[in-house]
Amino acid sequence: MRIVIADDSLLLREGLAHLLAQAGHDTVAGVGDGEALLAALERYRPDLAIVDIRMPPSYTHEGSVAAADARKRWPDLAILLLSQSIEGRHALELARSHPERFGYLLKDHILDVAVLTDAITTIVAGGTVLDPDVVAQFLGRRSTRDRIGALTARERDVLAAMAEGRSNHAIAARLSLTDKTVETHIGSILTKLDLLPEPDDHRRVLAVRAWLDQ
Amino acid sequence: MVPSPGDDAADHGPGGGDAHVPVDDGVVVGLMPQVSAGRAAATSGRARTFCVGAVPDAHTGCSWDYGVVQERGGGRAFAGVAVAAWLLAAAGYLYTVVIHARLGGGREDLGTDPSEAVVYGAALFSAATVGVVVAIRQRRHPVGWLFLALGLALSVGAAGDAYALEHGVLRGEAGAVAGLSLVAGQASFIAWFALVAAVLHLTPTGRPLSRRWGYALAGTAAAGSVALGAKAVQDTAFDPPYAAMRNPWAVRSVAGLVDLVAAVGIAATMLGLVVAAAAIVVRSRRSEGRERQQLRWMVLIAVPLPALVVVSLVASVGDLPVLQTVATGGFVALIPIAAGLSVQRYRLYDVDRVLSRATTYALSSLVLAGWYVGVVAIAGRTLAGLVDDSVVPVTVATAATVVLAAPVHRRLQNAIDKRFDRRRYEAHQLVREHVRASAPTRSLEKTLSEALHDPTLSVAYWMPARNQWVSDAGRPATIEVGDIEIARNDEAVARIRVDRATVDSRLAVELATEALPELDNVRLRAEVALQLEEVRESRARIVAAEASERHRIERNLHDGAQQRLLALAMHLRASQLRDGDTGGAAHDRALVDHAVDEIGTAIRELRELANGLHPSVLADGGLAAALDDLAGRVPLVVELDVVPGRFDAVVEEALWFVACEAVANTVKHAKAHSLHVTVSSGGDTVRLVCRDDGVGGAHEGGSGLRGIADRAEAIGGCLGIHSLPGGGTTIEAVVPCGS
Numbered sequence: 001m002r003i004v005i006a007d008d009s010l011l012l013r014e015g016l017a018h019l020l021a022q023a024g025h026d027t028v029a030g031v032g033d034g035e036a037l038l039a040a041l042e043r044y045r046p047d048l049a050i051v052d053i054r055m056p057p058s059y060t061h062e063g064s065v066a067a068a069d070a071r072k073r074w075p076d077l078a079i080l081l082l083s084q085s086i087e088g089r090h091a092l093e094l095a096r097s098h099p100e101r102f103g104y105l106l107k108d109h110i111l112d113v114a115v116l117t118d119a120i121t122t123i124v125a126g127g128t129v130l131d132p133d134v135v136a137q138f139l140g141r142r143s144t145r146d147r148i149g150a151l152t153a154r155e156r157d158v159l160a161a162m163a164e165g166r167s168n169h170a171i172a173a174r175l176s177l178t179d180k181t182v183e184t185h186i187g188s189i190l191t192k193l194d195l196l197p198e199p200d201d202h203r204r205v206l207a208v209r210a211w212l213d214q
Numbered sequence: 215m216v217p218s219p220g221d222d223a224a225d226h227g228p229g230g231g232d233a234h235v236p237v238d239d240g241v242v243v244g245l246m247p248q249v250s251a252g253r254a255a256a257t258s259g260r261a262r263t264f265c266v267g268a269v270p271d272a273h274t275g276c277s278w279d280y281g282v283v284q285e286r287g288g289g290r291a292f293a294g295v296a297v298a299a300w301l302l303a304a305a306g307y308l309y310t311v312v313i314h315a316r317l318g319g320g321r322e323d324l325g326t327d328p329s330e331a332v333v334y335g336a337a338l339f340s341a342a343t344v345g346v347v348v349a350i351r352q353r354r355h356p357v358g359w360l361f362l363a364l365g366l367a368l369s370v371g372a373a374g375d376a377y378a379l380e381h382g383v384l385r386g387e388a389g390a391v392a393g394l395s396l397v398a399g400q401a402s403f404i405a406w407f408a409l410v411a412a413v414l415h416l417t418p419t420g421r422p423l424s425r426r427w428g429y430a431l432a433g434t435a436a437a438g439s440v441a442l443g444a445k446a447v448q449d450t451a452f453d454p455p456y457a458a459m460r461n462p463w464a465v466r467s468v469a470g471l472v473d474l475v476a477a478v479g480i481a482a483t484m485l486g487l488v489v490a491a492a493a494i495v496v497r498s499r500r501s502e503g504r505e506r507q508q509l510r511w512m513v514l515i516a517v518p519l520p521a522l523v524v525v526s527l528v529a530s531v532g533d534l535p536v537l538q539t540v541a542t543g544g545f546v547a548l549i550p551i552a553a554g555l556s557v558q559r560y561r562l563y564d565v566d567r568v569l570s571r572a573t574t575y576a577l578s579s580l581v582l583a584g585w586y587v588g589v590v591a592i593a594g595r596t597l598a599g600l601v602d603d604s605v606v607p608v609t610v611a612t613a614a615t616v617v618l619a620a621p622v623h624r625r626l627q628n629a630i631d632k633r634f635d636r637r638r639y640e641a642h643q644l645v646r647e648h649v650r651a652s653a654p655t656r657s658l659e660k661t662l663s664e665a666l667h668d669p670t671l672s673v674a675y676w677m678p679a680r681n682q683w684v685s686d687a688g689r690p691a692t693i694e695v696g697d698i699e700i701a702r703n704d705e706a707v708a709r710i711r712v713d714r715a716t717v718d719s720r721l722a723v724e725l726a727t728e729a730l731p732e733l734d735n736v737r738l739r740a741e742v743a744l745q746l747e748e749v750r751e752s753r754a755r756i757v758a759a760e761a762s763e764r765h766r767i768e769r770n771l772h773d774g775a776q777q778r779l780l781a782l783a784m785h786l787r788a789s790q791l792r793d794g795d796t797g798g799a800a801h802d803r804a805l806v807d808h809a810v811d812e813i814g815t816a817i818r819e820l821r822e823l824a825n826g827l828h829p830s831v832l833a834d835g836g837l838a839a840a841l842d843d844l845a846g847r848v849p850l851v852v853e854l855d856v857v858p859g860r861f862d863a864v865v866e867e868a869l870w871f872v873a874c875e876a877v878a879n880t881v882k883h884a885k886a887h888s889l890h891v892t893v894s895s896g897g898d899t900v901r902l903v904c905r906d907d908g909v910g911g912a913h914e915g916g917s918g919l920r921g922i923a924d925r926a927e928a929i930g931g932c933l934g935i936h937s938l939p940g941g942g943t944t945i946e947a948v949v950p951c952g953s
Contacts (some may be wrong), residue, residue, distance in 0.1 A: 008773070009773065009777035009781065011777055011778055012777045012781045012784070014778050014781065014785075015784030015785050015788070016781075016784055018784060019785075019787050019788045019791070022787075022791035022792050023791065043731050054772070055345075059773075060833060060834060061834060082773055084776055084830075085821045085824065085830050086831065086843075087831060088829070089834055089835040089839050090834070107776075107780050108780065108817045108818060111783045111814050113787055113791065113811070116385035125850065142456065203506035
């Protein structure tokens, strides 16, 4: 898989490229800001862009701005946003408008190589991956809790796990449920969220989007 | 003194040194030297003109219509004439008094009633003094000269009789001079009547009311002249003690005709006086507004004038000299006084201040002289048996008089100002009330501004320690050339800037001197205010510096240590993956796992640290996002009601810290179930309210709450804590919006 990395820290770019190389991915370019990212995307047309949210010149959310631009220009490009701390506002806006082929993870979580590679796989396959911490914070908010009032507590756990990009099996393992029960919960969630039967992945994406839209 | 540009120029001279006028209390006041120079320049040309009459009336905002522009150079000659006339009149009176005093111990039949002398003197001096002042101030205005003439006529009347008494009666001289002076003395009353009539006709505009009234004036003048002429050649049979004297110019051949002409002339003159009184009534009726009020006092005197004339006639016929003198002298004296009274508020002749000063000095001299004489007499009598010489009573009287002088003068000045110079009196009253008030309801600047009728007035206070002028609020103030400087013991206290076109700077100085203790107080308060302002600014700077330092550290943690650790962990992972491919020991893999976990923990700790320093969500999404984030992290039901939009970063950060502390407080101490956080903005402020339903009892003494209060105050806001035991806690911060 061909990947472009955008992060203003050269050390981190190199470390990440090294890690991805060992995981069998090819980092075709590493850039330090949003403008360079767009140029690199234009030039290399990679499968995936891994973008740090906070980049020069203002060190606020240049990364998400550049990602939104990239999304408009290359709708098929998979994007994985990274950030040091939870700066979810812009990332979530991006996810809300276009959840397909989109992921957002905290940097320390990708030290778990499995998380990183799973996320890359899910995103490039068209899915959505959100960091568990971000999801937890989102779920923890009363306003959102109110809006997802139609779901049972268990269903909400399952939905959160879905938002994290986990497979049915992973969800079952995590919540100590059988695969069958997880499927039942997912069916119930999709029904409550009023989602018609469609190809599985797409419905899951829509569920996550519905959750984000709440 | 009446201040005028010309006066000041004369006082300071063209060079214009820094003219400091010492006043009471060791206070020194003065105008800036450049002012004097400027004024001198304005008056140094040949055509040195200044406007005397056109002093704007503060009550109506307009100037006198009869105001004249006067040339100062030419004015001096007229002033000299006027003063000479006054001196002449005074000399005549003095002569009369001396003659009568010498006669006092002589023949009983020549004695005079002292009341007569007093009334006569009052009439003479009031007429002459008002006359000289008006003549100098407005030499083209006839009334001044008429009053001077009246003073002279009165003087002639008195002195003529006195001369005749001394030379004709006592010494029995048969010369023509004694006879003529007696004729002049006896006939002078005709001139009084005619002059008073003219004054009544010409007040206050200097012109008769109309052409017809002008004829009446001319007729009166003609009748008076004819009567005087007839009197000059009449073979009058004088009353005792002049019975033996004769008019040396008497024309006896046509004595009947002369008598008739004299009688008709006198009657016509008196009639003219009555007509003149009517003229002023008519003028008053026709006038409106300002002029009507000017004339009020004149009318008050004019109305009983016919009665006085009648009394005077009756007294004359009935041979009652005292009554006659009182009646005639009385009303002759009353007219100048009425003219004076009419300036009480409306600056008739623009002589109010002079009149008030002159009257005060005259009255206080009289009172003190009376007091002195009284004390001498009493002390002399009481001490007669004890001491031999007159030194002791005189010394006692002098001491007693000195003690009394200042308070008497002040009281009289006050009483007279109240009558004659209402503006000055009211200005002083305002300032006095302000100085005496235990808690003045307005600023001294405002009081002075109102007292001087100058809305532009401003006061700057001198801060010697800082070498700086400041306003009463402690803000830097500018000073200008021309500001009035108030000093104590040669050290500047304040500078007052007035609109010099409308404000009398001497009155301003007087008021400032009166207000000096309060000026001192305000200066001290301004100094405190200035220090407070500086402390406030330095606190804001400290908070700002602290915030920027926190941002810097947060940035360094984020871009430095965290990235390095991440990169390190990634490299470890990468090498682990590679080793995995080549079959590294399980033991090594476990070690690397452990190292990466440790690094992850370190990164998370650094992230928490950085987030505490400056939450990225606040910079990222503003107060609404940060509070949202905060609400998600506390084990409480948090209701948020936050106005959308961004505020100044300083404001957001301060309110965020307030909210964090309030929430922490609630979580730690309140045992609350829910917390309601509201952010609203209105006008220039943003308001954050955190209200919980806990046990209450929070107080500002706690270091946490004190800290957020400081933070709110540092950016110009304030913090309120309402926390009754059992009633929940509400913490409210209101801060300015910022930019």
